[in-house]
Amino acid sequence: MNILKNDLLLRTLRGETTERTPVWMMRQAGRYLPDYMKLKEKYSFFERCQNPELATAITIQPVEQVGVDAAIIFSDILVVPQAMGMEVQMVEGKGPFLPDPVRRIEDLDKLHLPDVEEKLGYVFDALRLTKKTLDGRVPLIGFAGSPWTLLCYMVQGKGSKTFDEAKAFCYTQPETAHRLLQMITDTTIAYLKGQAKAGADVVQIFDSWGGLLGPEDFETISLRYIRQIVAALKEEVLTIVFAKGAWSSLEGMAATGAHGLGIDWCIRPQMARQLAGPKVALQGNFDPAKLLSPIPVIRKEVTAMLDAFQGHPHIANLGHGILPDVPVDHARAFVDTVKNYRP
């Protein structure tokens, strides 16, 4: 096992006081980086995910080019539905398309609990190769989608602003929905355990569509399953839960025992801390669109964000993925401002 030269992220997640705030950015290995775009032109999305050399190269780009304090493995949350037997297409400029969505109980028969080593071994290979290539420079983050967020795509069949077909599925066929959510949960637990075994120091659960659910539905449809995942993982690996927009359930998310909670820019840090309690690390919450501002504005606003999070464990990040049209030096200004900050 490598000794980490920079373990700021891990110590922050364990609640330790650190010499400075760690920083990384969601989607940091992505379209704003010219070197990523070169690989994107040559290889399809699933080639980039499934080839460990490509995935490793992409994962490491922001560590070397932007100076983040953690790498996050290049992959996609939809590899899980794919491993469960669903066809997933990535349509350029349009997003994911699942031509044969789940609509009724019979559709569950087409799905299975996969052997994750067999179906998702390529992710583990990529993690192992990345870990080796990083050589202890920074920690490595693995991830998965939350069961509710994966259900959204598996039922709706494509992206949506409201995912009302997915919601209607849960409201009109609750038994089928809960069977599906449990299947995804079981697969995800095995998958994230495999990621930890392959070298992930931290795993993040992305509940990208948690904020579409009211507080009671979030508990019943989403948090209940996230809780199972965190409980199954938390002795083996550090966990971060990011349910975008689900601020009103921060208290419940903190109670899962996750080491970190992601928050978006629409909640004030003080309010998030009040809801989440004093212990859990909060991760966020810079408005990704603000990286399109002039660099002096970025510096000023990042400093204000860091001020607002003082006094409790904080991981500097965006409140959502970095936008494709952000100039690389703006991303660097974000990271450097965090690194140079002294309270």
Place this chain on the structure above:
Amino acid sequence: MNILKNDLLLRTLRGETTERTPVWMMRQAGRYLPDYMKLKEKYSFFERCQNPELATAITIQPVEQVGVDAAIIFSDILVVPQAMGMEVQMVEGKGPFLPDPVRRIEDLDKLHLPDVEEKLGYVFDALRLTKKTLDGRVPLIGFAGSPWTLLCYMVQGKGSKTFDEAKAFCYTQPETAHRLLQMITDTTIAYLKGQAKAGADVVQIFDSWGGLLGPEDFETISLRYIRQIVAALKEEVLTIVFAKGAWSSLEGMAATGAHGLGIDWCIRPQMARQLAGPKVALQGNFDPAKLLSPIPVIRKEVTAMLDAFQGHPHIANLGHGILPDVPVDHARAFVDTVKNYRP
């Protein structure tokens, strides 16, 4: 002037105790109604808006067919940019398209502060005809988009999940952005005053994209202008502000002096009341996707919502517009449950 037979909405907005909670639904005059779809097949979007007979017929449909306690004039928030000199197209199945968006300061020269009687007189005509046709059955609501929400479309040129071009415009060209916001504000004040004069008993300001802004930006870019509008209007007409997702600024919105504040389903009623204070009427907050549930579930959940709002002025509504695929009897179940509720 007609005497209103049902003035529940108005009394609730004035903070009076009423015999029961008033109910209406955002987008209640819309695609879930078969009679609306018939008119939609025959007439283009702007024909439906601009012809007072058509707009009146559409406005009254949900009063007669679903039994709501208020009519809201059939129109669109984008009539204001159109009146200011921008081309606005409604592309079937795709939403609005503004082929010549605002991108730099020179683009403001193409816009003007319109004479609202001349450019938007057709809305006033529709209000007058609707008022007459309603004959005092229920109050009539007028509306406009918030300056920030209109800027979103005027800059981005079309719908978006994140409106990052609009945000980047505000962050990189703040002076131009504020000039544009002020132009929209001045137009909107004249427009809503005209609506009140033409018979609107209440006006609602829709800040559909307020929730994309962090709390500080919401204050600077959106609320500052909404405040001007409410201040200019509130002695003439009852006002409701609905900034979807901008829950963290409820306190500031209440301080505008608006009579009502809309909230979405992602905030618990108790929390919204705590943030907004005891006086202002809260409007909402049923999850629109929940109207796709079986009717007994709708009844149960609407009752739970009404319970949660007890003790302070409340207008029952959805937390966002009604979805096109909601069966009419489900919409009726929503309305009837409110009407039959006794705490």
